[in-house]
Amino acid sequence: MIHSIVADVHLPAGMAGPEEMTFDVRCFLLSHASGVTLVDTALNNGAELITQKLAEIGADWGDVTDVILTHNHPDHIGCLHEVTARAPGASIWAGVHDIFPVAVKGAEDGATIRGLRVIATPGHTAGHLSLLATDDHALLAGDLVGTRNGSLTRAPEQFTADPVEAERSLHMLSTIDFHDLYPSHGAPSHRQALQDLIRQP
Numbered sequence: 650m651i652h653s654i655v656a657d658v659h660l661p662a663g664m665a666g667p668e669e670m671t672f673d674v675r676c677f678l679l680s681h682a683s684g685v686t687l688v689d690t691a692l693n694n695g696a697e698l699i700t701q702k703l704a705e706i707g708a709d710w711g712d713v714t715d716v717i718l719t720h721n722h723p724d725h726i727g728c729l730h731e732v733t734a735r736a737p738g739a740s741i742w743a744g745v746h747d748i749f750p751v752a753v754k755g756a757e758d759g760a761t762i763r764g765l766r767v768i769a770t771p772g773h774t775a776g777h778l779s780l781l782a783t784d785d786h787a788l789l790a791g792d793l794v795g796t797r798n799g800s801l802t803r804a805p806e807q808f809t810a811d812p813v814e815a816e817r818s819l820h821m822l823s824t825i826d827f828h829d830l831y832p833s834h835g836a837p838s839h840r841q842a843l844q845d846l847i848r849q850p
């Protein structure tokens with residue numbers, strides 16, 4: 650089962666365009682046989698939200714065995730230092746082509762970490778990862794896609810390092826077998842929406 654933790658991001662006018670922007674960013678908790686895996690660490694204030702969600706599912710920081718980072722943007726690794734302090738025993742995993750402020754273990758394409766298959770999906774960042782939760786038939790797609798106003802969209806180009814490579818990764822993901830799609834921004838979606846998206850330029 651995938652538990653979403655939702656935080657609001659507010660960008661003042663001038664930071665990512667002329668208008669002020671509000672959107673959500675999500676990180677995820679997944680239980681496994683010997684504990685809990687955390688995917689991404691949200692914003693600076695994320696640790697409290699993660700603490701609350703751990704309590705809701707009957708766990709605490711001591712149960713966090715692994716932290717997997719989809720990519721190194723600040724809205725996905727905001728409270729990483731606090732997470733490593735609260736869960737000192739957890740292994741921190743990430744793509745080898747992104748640089749992080751803490752030491753991480755390289756999550757190789759094709760590896761499986763606590764039931765999550767690592768899929769290298771470069772483009773948004775060079776080391777961007779997606780994760781396939783095989784038992785849940787769900788794909789955690791990081792920032793390759795997001796949901797805005799009810800529709801699945803590509804990540805905004807100004808935040809994407811290599812849009813051509815991101816597009817290649819999107820096409821590759823659409824060939825993988827899953828049902829539910831969890832972007833890091835916006836509500837969950839499904840595989841069909843991804844297949845519809847890649848047909849639109």
Ligand SMILES: [Zn+2]
Pocket residue numbers: 720722725773792808
């Ligand atoms: Zn990002």
